[in-house]
Amino acid sequence: MNAISVQNIRKAFGGNMALKDVSFEIPKGEIFGFLGPSGSGKTTLLKILTAQLEATDGHAAVMEMPSRMMQKTAQKRRFGILTDNSGLYERFYIICRNLLLTKCCISSI
Ligand SMILES: Nc1ncnc2c1ncn2[C@@H]1O[C@H](COP(=O)(O)OP(=O)(O)O)[C@@H](O)[C@H]1O
Ligand SMILES: [Mg+2]
Secondary structure: OEEEEEEEEEEEEOOEEEEEEEEEEEEOOOOOOOOOOOOOOHHHHHHHHOOOOOOOEEEEEEOOEEHHHHOOOHHHHHOOOOOOOOOHHHHHHHHHHHHHHHHHHHHOO
């Protein structure tokens, strides 16, 4: 069984074809590195796989569930992605600062 299946995926943003016929399969249990230069379409494909974007053409499935159908199912809640521009580090700093403040408050009681 394939954990992820991507067949001839295309994604256009206006006149910009971000993904051109991308195909690959990842068997269940396999660790897969997804590398490419900035702007090559990694995030776009991950967003298609997690039902945050619809492909212009092609077929993508996670655990045999077509990503087009995933939006309305509980399957979508079983996984997620953390992209490089998600703002984690700004929030992480705030969380750390709050923890430090909490620690200071406790130690000053
Ligand atoms: N929401 C969007 N609207 C228009 N163009 C986009 C959008 N998201 C990505 N792109 C374009 O799609 C291409 C691939 O981007 P992206 O998937 O972010 O690449 P990577 O994650 O590999 O850096 C780039 O040319 C980018 O400008
Ligand atoms: Mg990216």
